[in-house]
Amino acid sequence: MKAIYKFLPLAVLVFAAACATDDSVEAKKAELEKLKAESQEINTQITELEAELVQLDPEFAKQNQKSLLITTVKAQKGEFEHYVEVTGSVLSKKNVIISSETVGRILEIPVNEGQVVPKGAVMARLDAESIQNSIDELQNSLDLATTLFEKQERLWNQQIGTEVQYLEAKNRKEGLERNLASARTNLDKTIVRAPFSGTIESVEVRLGELVQPGMSMFQFVGESDLFIEADISESYVGVLEKGDSVNVNFPSINKDLSTRVSSVGAIINPDNRTFKVEVFLPNLPMVKPNMISVLKIQDYENPEAVTIPSHLILSDNRGDYVFAVVEGKAKKTYVTRGKTFERQTEILEGLTGTETLVDKGFREVGDNFNVNIAQQ
Incomplete structure (x- = not known):
């Protein structure tokens, strides 16, 4: 009986310590929940305050933008050629019925x-x-x-x-x-x-x-006096002339050659609004009458043209524009476009040919957005 009384004080101390530990854990949990609530409220206030500052001070928004990862491409300055591409057919001046x-x-x-x-x-x-x-x-x-x-x-x-x-x-x-x-x-x-x-x-x-x-x-059908005939849109009247250079491709035999315009029609077809063009064809053993050909007739040339990839040009209510990279920011630059050929567009005004343009990511950036150029 004395042994039981001997250990009773020790049991009381252990129980008291356990109760004290439980109270401390619950208090910490309560404190954590309180801080989380306060943090959420602070974040909400920060977001609201930033939104108000964006409305009141546009410079604040520009300074706090995140940098967008992009790639770039250089505007080019040099010779630019434009061609009219049409389908023609090989004919013979000696295709006769005997x-x-x-x-x-x-x-x-x-x-x-x-x-x-x-x-x-x-x-x-x-x-x-x-x-x-x-x-x-x-x-x-x-x-x-x-x-x-x-x-x-x-x-x-x-x-x-x-x-x-x-x-x-x-x-x-x-x-x-x-x-x-x-x-x-x-x-x-x-x-x-x-x-x-x-x-x-x-x-x-x-x-x-x-x-x-x-x-x-x-x-x-004679072996000589072959020529190519093609229909050209009336919008090119006065642009194409006898003697203009022509690049010809025969898809069926994978053959290319350079020749010239030998005749330009003087009458517009009222049905399709085109005029006839004849192209001189040298004697080629594999070329036969009625063979299909693709003609590239040069109608424009600029030896000092500024050109950029056509897909980089965007448009808004004001006109066409591209994004140039200036001091780590994307700058909206309005341009006047000229002719386009083979996915390259001539720029008549707005660029000098020395600019660095936003390539990949050009649809995600905006004017004065911070940009980070990826290693290419």
């Missing part, structure tokens, strides 16, 4: 579609029996008429016979000569020949078929 010039049945077609033939090559032969018979008859008549004329001429030289007899003999002989020459010309027409060197695009008749004068027999 027709029959006489009546006859086709006896021979010694050529095929796609065949390349030289000038004068035989493309078809027609039945010429009736014409040959006429030639034989005319030749016999001419032989007789020539003999009679020669005898009559000798008599006339001896002052025998009348002048009428002499003139009739002469006229008959000359008339038969003309008829014979005409018959021989018709005989030549029974042989259809290539008018120039070229390619047979199509054969439109068959062996044994009877053809008439003017009937289409072959589509024939």
Whole structure:
């Protein structure tokens, strides 16, 4: 019993210490919650006060902006060229339809579609029996008429016979000569020949078929005198002239060449408001009529132009502008743009060509925003 009383004071002390510890923890928690509430209230007051100062003092807002991370690009000064890009088609001045010039049945077609033939090559032969018979008859008549004329001429030289007899003999002989020459010309027409060197695009008749004068027999395309024709918007009237340089690309054969404008049309097509332009085309083995080409015709050149990437130009109610980097800040700079080609725009006013412009991040910055240039 005495042992129990002996430890009783110690238990009381431990209990009192535990109660004191619990009171201290709760007090600290209460103090923490109080400070958090006060901090939140202070932050709210700071935010409200900053907003009021931004409204009252714009310089305060600029000084407290965070720096935006950006990249930059330099404005360029140098030669700038502008081209009109249009699609053209290869044509031939020797793309013709060969027709029959006489009546006859086709006896021979010694050529095929796609065949390349030289000038004068035989493309078809027609039945010429009736014409040959006429030639034989005319030749016999001419032989007789020539003999009679020669005898009559000798008599006339001896002052025998009348002048009428002499003139009739002469006229008959000359008339038969003309008829014979005409018959021989018709005989030549029974042989259809290539008018120039070229390619047979199509054969439109068959062996044994009877053809008439003017009937289409072959589509024939010459190997030379190719050119490119394109339709240009009427807005370029007076800008494009004969002799202007042209860059030509043939997408199907991946071929490029430089040439010139050979002819500019004088009439506007009322349907599409364009005019025709012809471009000289040198002889190229792989270029064929009706092949598609892309023309780049130079219509403007400035050897001292200031140019910048086109995507950097923004617009507002006042006009076009870009952001230039000046002493660590983005400065809104208004510009007057000129022509644009291949994602580069000519700047007529507002830049000198020495400026550093905001590139990546140009849509996030504003006038006088602090910027930090990233290492590129």
